[in-house]
Amino acid sequence: MNADPLSSAPSLPIQFADVAAAAGRLRGVAHRTPARTSRTVDEACGASVFFKCENFQRMGAFKFRGAYNALARFSAEQRRAGVIAFSSGNHAQAIALSARLLAMPSVIVMPQDAPASKLAATRGYQREQPGSEVILYDRYTQDREAIGRRIAAERGMTLIPPYDHADVMAGQGTAALELIEDVGPLDALLVCVGGGGLISGCAVAATARSPGIEVWGVEPAAGNDVQQSLAKGEIVHIDTPKTIADGAQTQHCGTLTFAVIRRLVSGVLTVTDAQLVRTMRFFAERMKMVVEPTGCLAAAALLEGAIELRGKRVGVILSGGNVDLAAYAGLLQA
C-alpha cells in the first residue's frame, strides 16, 4: 500500500539517510540487541515473529539510541555547556548516560516524587561528570519548563526533548534498521507509541528497507491520543492516561513525530492493562525475559489478537525492560 512513500515525501522531518547516519554514530556504542523468536508465538499467531529486544539495550531501553545520536551531533560549544532534559523515566537515564560517554555536563529535571530507583540510576550515570546534577521540583507547585528554561539560559545548555526532535527520532529508527538487517524483509512491524519518537524513526527506516511493509502503532486503551489524532487528522490532546504503561502516559504526540506517523503508519491499535500483564507474564515464563509494561504494548497487540497477521513475517519492538522489581513481582503474581 505504501509503494514508495519516501520518494514522494520530501517534507518529512527525517529521511532514511538520517537513520543511516545515526546507525554510524551508534556503532560500537549502543548494543546491537538480539532479535529473538519463539515457536510458541509463531504457532499461536500462524506467523513468523521477530522480537527486537531493546530491553537488552544500554540503560535498559531504546531511548539510549536517540539521546546518544542527538548529543553526538552537538557542536564543540554545545558540548562544553552540556545538555538539559526533563524526564522521570527512561529519557533521563538515556541523556545522563549519553552525556557521560560524550564527556559533557547534564542536568536532569525530575519530579520530587520520582521513583528512588530511577533517581539513583540517573545520578549513577552522572557521577564523575563535573557540572552534572539532578534538579528536583514539586509537580504540584512548580513549573518544570520554567525551571528548565532558566537553567538552560543561565548555563547555556541545550534542551533535548524526549521525542519531538529530528536527531532523537532518527536515533530511535536504528532499532528497526538493525532488525531488518538481521532477519530480512518484514510484512509488518508493530511499535509502541508514547510521544511517537520510536515509531516515527522506525517507520522511516522500515519503509525504506522493507518496501511495502505495514507499520502499526500500539497505545494503551486508556490513552489512545495518537489513534484519535490519526482519525481527526490533527494532534489531539488528552488527560494523562491511567495505565501501567508509564512510558506511554503522554498527553499528545509531537509535531514532528505526527508528521511522520500520519504519512507512514497504517494505523494505531490499543490494548488494555490486563492484556499487558498477561503479555509480561508470557515473556517471563516462556521467553525468560523481563519486559516493562510499555515494552509489552506491541507484543500484546499481536498475542492478544488486536491484529491478525497469519502467514506474515512480523517484527515486534520490545522497547524496554526497566521496572521496579517489587512492582514487577506484584504484577507477576496478581
Next chain:
Amino acid sequence: MNADPLSSAPSLPIQFADVAAAAGRLRGVAHRTPARTSRTVDEACGASVFFKCENFQRMGAFKFRGAYNALARFSAEQRRAGVIAFSSGNHAQAIALSARLLAMPSVIVMPQDAPASKLAATRGYQREQPGSEVILYDRYTQDREAIGRRIAAERGMTLIPPYDHADVMAGQGTAALELIEDVGPLDALLVCVGGGGLISGCAVAATARSPGIEVWGVEPAAGNDVQQSLAKGEIVHIDTPKTIADGAQTQHCGTLTFAVIRRLVSGVLTVTDAQLVRTMRFFAERMKMVVEPTGCLAAAALLEGAIELRGKRVGVILSGGNVDLAAYAGLLQA
C-alpha cells in the same frame, strides 16, 4: 596448569570428538544461545565476563542438548520402542521434547506431587506422539526405579538417565564449545554442578578449545557433595540438600561424570541460597533476564566473591530459566 590434559587422558569416558559430533547433531535443532555481557559486572569483577544464556535454550534449559544428542544416536529399533526417563525437572521436558522431534514414544516417570506446571509442560511436548505418557508414582510408598525397570522391560524402551551417560555429557558440552567459538579463548569457566553432566561435558570442550582454561564447579552450600568427593578422591553420598537450587539437589554425582570432574575441574565453590536470590534479582533488574536459582549458581560464585578473577576472561554458564512464576515473584520481593 592443565597444559594438555586430554592427550594424557585416554581413559576419559568422553573425548572432545564426542562433543564435536554432538554439536553436529544439534545444529539447527538446539538454539545457539547468545553470550551476553554487562558493563556493571565487568566493572564490579574487574574481569571480562561472558554469560552463556541457556535460559534461552529450547524448553528453557541446557538439558535439551544432552537429551537430544542421546536420542539422536538411538538405533532404528530403539527409536521404535522409545525412551523412558525418571525426572520431575528439566530432564523430563528435555526428553519429552527430544522424543517428539525424533518421532519416538516417551514415558516419563514423575512423582505425583511434581509441580502442575512441569507436568503440563511435559505432557504438552508428548501430545501428538503416540505411545507417550507421564506415569505418576507416590514418592513415599513406591519405588520409581522398579516402576521404570518394569515398563522398560515390558515395552523394550531405553532408559536415559539425567547425567551419568556419555551421550548426555557430550551433548551438554556443546554449551561451552559454542561459547568459546563465539567469544574466543577464556581463562576460566564457571559451571553449576548437580549430577555433573553439564560440567563434565563443558570441561572436555573447554579444555580442548581453550588450552590452559580453569574450569570451576559451583554447588549450593547446603549440598556440596562434589566438593567433598574431590577432597576425598571418591564419590560421596549426602542427604537430599535443602536449597532453592532444585536442579542441584542431587545426593551424589555420577561415576562417568566424576571421572571427568576429578581430572579436568580445578575445584568446586559453594554459594548460599541468599546469594542465589541476590544474583537472581541482579539478572532481573540489570540484565532483564529470568534465571532459575540453579541457573544462578555459577554467576553467584563470581558476583558474590567466592572466587576472584581480576583481569581474566571468564565464561559463566546460566543453565536455565524454568521457574514457577509465583515462586519467582516471591523471591524477587523477599
